[in-house]
Amino acid sequence: MFDARLRPLIDPPLDALGRLLARAGVGANAVTLAGLLPAVGAGLAIAHHHYVLALALVLLNRLIDGLDGAVARIRGPSDWGGYLDMVADYVFYLAVPLGFGFASAANTPAAMVLVASFTLTAVSFLVFAALAAKHGRMASEHGTKSFFYSTGLAEGAETIAVFVAMCLWPAMFVPLAYGFAALCLLTVVQRTALARRTFRK
Template identity: 55%
Template sequence: MLDGMMRGVIDAPLDQSGRWLAARGATANAITLGGLVLGLVSAGMIWAGWSGLAVALVLLSSRLADGLDGAVARARGKTDFGGYLDIVCDFAFYGAVPLAFVLRDPGVNGVAGAFLLFSFYVNAATFLGYAILAEKHGLQTRSRGEKSLYFTAGLMEGTETILCFVALALWPGLFPVLAWIFGALCLLTAVARVALAARRFR
């Protein structure tokens, strides 16, 4: 829901930074993988109980690196594999954070964490399935920036997910409650996307 608004704010500075990095030999895939490493380290810190450091790394990996890799790709030339790698790394990071909370306290967080991962799985399936059909039908959109895949708008998108992760890292005791709420909103997003697909592709 917030991704479109955020693109208008961050695209210009990210593109400028991306051109600067590309001119000095940086590659989009290297930034993507570096962002994943930071994201997985942040999940490890959540598991270990170092929430303050985890917040900083979540923001570095998910917002800075995830934005810069696309900017560098636009400066150097996009590739299909780069877009593929980007979405794979995004989903790996999204799954690692709930897993970290489950590992941190399985008794308290286990059921809520499993539900959150289930909701991510269903939401991701509707997102990727829609992108495949959109490609098949020649649909294009730039409302979420210049992407390798077709990005459908939804109630819960990347920005909302990162805000949720930051809140969880700051207040880990709220994980069960926030996981149930956010998971339910992800499932609502998935249902809405299925309904949209039924109208457009049936």
């Protein structure tokens, strides 16, 4: 919901860092793969109740995720890079709720619901992108991407905010997880309505 509005604020510093990495010969895909370490590390830290460490790893992962796009904008995006970036994003999105699910049996049902809502959101997002490509549709609100990014209520910025809140207040995981799962499901409904209007004919 807020991703497109935040891009003018976050892109300039990320692009500056991306230029430094590109000049040093670092490729966007290498940056993407590097981001897997803090993503998985955050889940493991949460599972072992190291929430401050998890918070630092969550923020590091999101910084790296922004940097791979910055490097790609300088060195040139690729379809393989777009695929790799999306898979890495969902490793991160799933690692955090899985970590909370392993941290406490009381968290497990809410973690399962949140993972399921992420799965439905991903399916609606990726199928919409595939159909948009088939119809030659493009979107620029989220910057230069390898495929169509449809806007929704639950996007990257909202996910990061909720994950940060979970790490700061782990005792609130269950209501935060159910609340964000509901927002994800509303996003699926919203995107489905948009798909019906866009692709029905």
